[in-house]
Amino acid sequence: xxxxxxxxxxxxxxxxxxxxxxxxxxxxxxxxxxxxxxxxxxxxxxxxxxxxxxxxxxxxxxxxxxxxxxxxxxxxxxxxxxxxxxxxxxxxxxxxxxxxxxxxxxxxxxxxxxxxxxxxxxxxxxxxxxxxxxxxxxxxxxxxxxxxxxxxxxxxxxxxxxxxxxxxxxxxxxxxxxxxxxxxxxxxxxxxxxxxxxxxxxxxxxxxxxxxxxxxxxxxxxxxxxxxxxxxxxxxxxxxxxxxxxxxxxxxxxxxxxxxxxxxxxxxxxxxxxxxxxxxxxxxxxxxxxxxxxxxxxxxxxxxxxxxxxxxxxxxxxxxxxxxxxxxxxxxxxxxxxxxxxxxxxxxxxxxxxxxxxxxxxxxxxxxxxxxxxxxxxxxxxxxxxxxxxxxxxxxxxxxxxxxxxxxxxxxxxxxxxxxxxxxx
Amino acid sequence: xxxxxxxxxxxxxxxxxxxxxxxxxxxxxxxxxxxxxxxxxxxxxxxxxxxxxxxxxxxxxxxxxxxxxxxxxxxxxxxxxxxxxxxxxxxxxxxxxxxxxxxxxxxxxxxxxxxxxxxxxxxxxxxxxxxxxxxxxxxxxxxxxxxxxxxxxxxxxxxx
Ligand SMILES: Cc1ncc(COP(=O)(O)O)c(C=O)c1O
Numbered sequence: 356x357x358x359x360x361x362x363x364x365x366x367x368x369x370x371x372x373x374x375x376x377x378x379x380x381x382x383x384x385x386x387x388x389x390x391x392x393x394x395x396x397x398x399x400x401x402x403x404x405x406x407x408x409x410x411x412x413x414x415x416x417x418x419x420x421x422x423x424x425x426x427x428x429x430x431x432x433x434x435x436x437x438x439x440x441x442x443x444x445x446x447x448x449x450x451x452x453x454x455x456x457x458x459x460x461x462x463x464x465x466x467x468x469x470x471x472x473x474x475x476x477x478x479x480x481x482x483x484x485x486x487x488x489x490x491x492x493x494x495x496x497x498x499x500x501x502x503x504x505x506x507x508x509x510x511x512x513x514x515x516x517x518x519x520x521x522x523x524x525x526x527x528x529x530x531x532x533x534x535x536x537x538x539x540x541x542x543x544x545x546x547x548x549x550x551x552x553x554x555x556x557x558x559x560x561x562x563x564x565x566x567x568x569x570x571x572x573x574x575x576x577x578x579x580x581x582x583x584x585x586x587x588x589x590x591x592x593x594x595x596x597x598x599x600x601x602x603x604x605x606x607x608x609x610x611x612x613x614x615x616x617x618x619x620x621x622x623x624x625x626x627x628x629x630x631x632x633x634x635x636x637x638x639x640x641x642x643x644x645x646x647x648x649x650x651x652x653x654x655x656x657x658x659x660x661x662x663x664x665x666x667x668x669x670x671x672x673x674x675x676x677x678x679x680x681x682x683x684x685x686x687x688x689x690x691x692x693x694x695x696x697x698x699x700x701x702x703x704x705x706x707x708x709x710x711x712x713x714x715x716x717x718x719x720x721x722x723x724x725x726x727x728x729x730x731x732x733x734x735x736x737x738x739x740x741x742x743x744x745x746x747x748x749x750x751x752x753x754x755x756x757x758x759x760x761x762x763x764x765x766x767x768x769x770x771x772x773x774x775x776x777x778x779x780x
Numbered sequence: 781x782x783x784x785x786x787x788x789x790x791x792x793x794x795x796x797x798x799x800x801x802x803x804x805x806x807x808x809x810x811x812x813x814x815x816x817x818x819x820x821x822x823x824x825x826x827x828x829x830x831x832x833x834x835x836x837x838x839x840x841x842x843x844x845x846x847x848x849x850x851x852x853x854x855x856x857x858x859x860x861x862x863x864x865x866x867x868x869x870x871x872x873x874x875x876x877x878x879x880x881x882x883x884x885x886x887x888x889x890x891x892x893x894x895x896x897x898x899x900x901x902x903x904x905x906x907x908x909x910x911x912x913x914x915x916x917x918x919x920x921x922x923x924x925x926x927x928x929x930x931x932x933x934x935x936x937x938x939x940x
Contacts, residue, residue: 715845716843716844716845717819717844718819718821718843718844718846718907718910719788719844719845719846722784722787722904722906722907723784723788726783726784733819734818734819734820735819735820739820742820748819748820748821748822748842748843749819749820777784777788777793778788778793778845779793
């Protein structure tokens with residue numbers, strides 16, 4: 356009975372998915388996916404940790420080092436001009452990707468973590484003081500908790516947390532109660548990395564703006580799943596990591612509205628961020644260079660641009676629709692396994708499925724799945740407060756990308772049955 | 781036996797399901813918390829000494845099968861032996877689970893009795909910390925007065 360039901364579900368899901376795009380052709384673009392792990396085809400379901408890179412990104416990095424490498428913004432020679440051109444072109448790609456109003460609002464950073472820390476160190480240090488309040492949510496990644504805790508400690512400010520319900524949805528009524536005259540900043544995650552919840556950030560931003568409070572959006576998990584439009588959202592800051600959007604590691608971007616970036620002091624001091632230096636006085640460079648001290652990560656900026664090109668070519672309409680089918684199928688198949696519980700069942704979800712077994716620890720699940728060639732993340736996913744909220748030590752998380760297939764969901768289900776077999780669960 | 785089957789062999793699954801000395805000792809001479817911040821494994825070890833002798837030992841807490849089975853086996857192995865003997869056992873156990881599996885030298889598994897069942901952990905570098913957590917906690921207990929907290933992240937050697 357169960358079997359025929361799920362078989363027809365596979366067929367249905369595959370039909371809908373196939374109508375969207377040819378996933379097998381897309382997989383051809385990702386050389387790493389052809390690999391075998393422990394003698395079995397790699398099933399890569401750890402995309403929330405980092406995504407794999409298409410050949411186009413790998414080629415871009417090679418092309419840069421083979422034929423374009425030079426330092427930027429400082430040479431009049433041929434290579435320096437090419438490198439500068441490519442670097443700034445990538446900034447333009449990020450601008451379009453986020454639909455920012457101006458390229459000067461795009462600042463290259465190491466990743467989401469550095470982006471948040473930049474805002475904390477510049478905007479935060481200047482504008483947040485004693486007894487002021489900063490609001491975050493119950494489902495933040497540690498990188499959107501700890502910087503604000505550090506600031507609170509330094510300034511005597513207070514951290515306030517928007518709670519969530521048992522499905523992993525933020526309680527907006529409670530959020531509104533938290534907003535008051537002491538609130539100076541709101542910093543919330545768009546898509547939760549451990550629960551998959553897509554938060555109603557537009558509403559969150561509106562409520563804060565009614566009181567003139569700026570909002571930072573942690574976009575680490577959204578950028579590979581949904582089209583982002585910072586002007587439509589009207590967020591004041593937005594951060595994401597290139598490595599989670601099919602680009603290289605060590606690079607990401609911070610978007611900030613010009614009106615805030617201009618008021619903010621520089622982040623680090625050094626070359627490129629100044630317009631003139633004497634021992635008496637230094638004047639800072641214009642946006643965005645004021646925030647980009649030193650030789651930046653030129654190659655990976657250009658590589659990130661290639662990743663953005665790739666994902667844009669596949670197209671977010673197709674990606675979002677396909678991943679919705681993947682999520683639907685995965686939820687159905689995995690929740691059908693007795694003894695397995697899905698943590699994070701929000702109405703609005705990205706393709707992330709966090710699992711716990713009644714009687715098997717996530718780490719053991721991870722080891723057994725790995726042996727089957729299946730890569731999932733196990734642990735607290737840098738969201739310990741989420742684990743505490745659900746009263747669990749850890750989860751096994753399958754996080755999908757558009758190159759994942761329905762067959763891989765089936766492989767995961769088989770792996771989980773093997774876990775049960777080994778543990779007699 | 782190799783790989784996964786060795787890692788999750790019956791003895792280990794049994795210790796996980798029915799941990800021995802899984803008890804709290806009221807007013808224990810020594811109490812140490814062992815914590816792996818990376819995965820949340822968390823155990824409290826209680827020890828009562830009679831001079832140099834480990835007279836009684838118990839543990840409580842939660843974690844993966846490997847960490848729990850290892851804690852359970854550790855308590856059965858050290859109950860009734862001296863502090864020095866326990867430390868020697870830890871050294872041998874540590875060598876067993878951190879040995880280079882590509883090295884042909886068979887580890888002296890026999891010497892370790894039932895602890896030898898955890899030899900398979902060496903093939904899973906990510907799990908070595910799980911297996912040694914309780915031992916680090918015991919080591920902390922034996923070398924401290926009263927209460928202490930031990931974290932796997934304090935032991936650089938196992939940072940893989
Ligand atoms: C929601 C969220 N925020 C922030 C981060 C940190 O990103 P990075 O490590 O690339 O700085 C992550 C990455 O895991 C994340 O998932």
